[in-house]
Amino acid sequence: MKKIVILAAAILGTAALLSGCAGKKEGPAAAETTKAESSSAETTKAQDTSSAASEKDTFTVGFDQDFPPMGFVGDNGEYTGFDLDLAKEVADRLGKKFVAQPIAWDAKDMELESGNIDCIWNGFTINGREDGYTWTKPYMANRQVFVVAKDSGIKTLADLSGKVVEVQADSSAEAALKDNDTLAKTFKTLQTTPDYNTAFMDLEMGAVNCVAMDEIVAAYQIQQRKSDFVILDEALAAEEYGVGFKKGNDGLRDKVQEQLEAMAADGTLKTVSEKWFGKDVTTIGK
Incomplete structure (x- = not known):
């Protein structure tokens, strides 16, 4: 009787082992399968979110x-x-x-x-x-430009040397000036502000010498404020909306x-x- 029990246990153990081996994938093939399944799941999730x-x-x-x-x-x-x-x-x-x-x-x-x-x-x-x-x-097409006071004496980008320039935080103008590090280094200061309404008030008060911003928005602001501001002819960058x-x-x-x-x-x-x-x-x- 004891031998029968031992034999049965051995058979069951072998079956469990074989079952475990059959269900488990190892090595490079398993890694690729897991990667493919993960990629498929991510794609499905993105499609579901989009839908x-x-x-x-x-x-x-x-x-x-x-x-x-x-x-x-x-x-x-x-x-x-x-x-x-x-x-x-x-x-x-x-x-x-x-x-x-x-x-x-x-x-x-x-x-x-x-x-x-x-x-x-x-x-x-x-x-x-x-x-x-x-x-x-x-x-829409647009340009990043510089806005200055009409009587500032600033006519070209070279005239911005030693001047305080302001941009909106995380704006395209800020990104363009980071890309044009040579120009930005000529400024006395390149500072940021949360919005362009504040930037224009800073320009009106003389707290800054120039504002770098979208031409479309600059032209509208100048018209609405009826301020003595001008846009420099030289642009910082061309872009699209x-x-x-x-x-x-x-x-x-x-x-x-x-x-x-x-x-x-x-x-x-x-x-x-x-x-x-x-x-x-x-x-x-x-």
């Missing part, structure tokens, strides 16, 4: 509320601007409720990654950020792109542009 975002009933646009004429607080206390007008029209055409969500510009990536916003649409420069977001095609989505959110991007192209074809982009700029500055379909 969920594109099917929501709302379209939440992140923007800097101190960035006229692209997005800002109007005299009536409501959010308004060229980009917000375009975004609202897109939302209407998609049958979604439009939500204008002001954000701190240097926290835009966190807002996008967390899902608090569906996209960044606010004079958002594509150049230098191509790999960080899923983008629409460019809808686009709508930025979380990386991998192709589904919602494609729907927005489709509507932008339809708006270009039926003249809506031109109409909205003329409202804000007096001319058509858009580039889709051109």
Whole structure:
């Protein structure tokens, strides 16, 4: 009887061992399988996220509320601007409720990654950020320029030597000056500010000698403020604006792109542009 028990235990142990060996993969082949499964899971997750975002009933646009004429607080206390007008029209055409969500510009990536916003649409420069977001095609061309007081005596980039220059934190102008380190090193100081309204007040008070910023916004600010400011002829960088989505959110991007192209074809982009700029500055379909 004892021998039978021992034999049975041995058979069961062997079976368990064989079962374990059959279910376990080892070596390079196992590593590749695990890697492939992980990659597949990540792709599926990204696709699910993209699909969920594109099917929501709302379209939440992140923007800097101190960035006229692209997005800002109007005299009536409501959010308004060229980009917000375009975004609202897109939302209407998609049958979604439009939500204008002001954000701190240097926290835009966190807002996008967390899902608090569906996209960044606010004079958002594509150049230098191509790999960080899923983008629409460019809808407007722009330049980074320098704004100075008319009587400052500053006429060229060389005249900025020894001067105090201000930019918005985490802006395209700041990035362009980091890329042009040779020029930036000639300044007395390159300092940042949270928004361009503050930058213009600093310029008006003489706290800074120059503001580096988007030409589209600079021209609008100068016109609205009726200030004795001028834009230097020499530009810092040329760039293009686009709508930025979380990386991998192709589904919602494609729907927005489709509507932008339809708006270009039926003249809506031109109409909205003329409202804000007096001319058509858009580039889709051109």
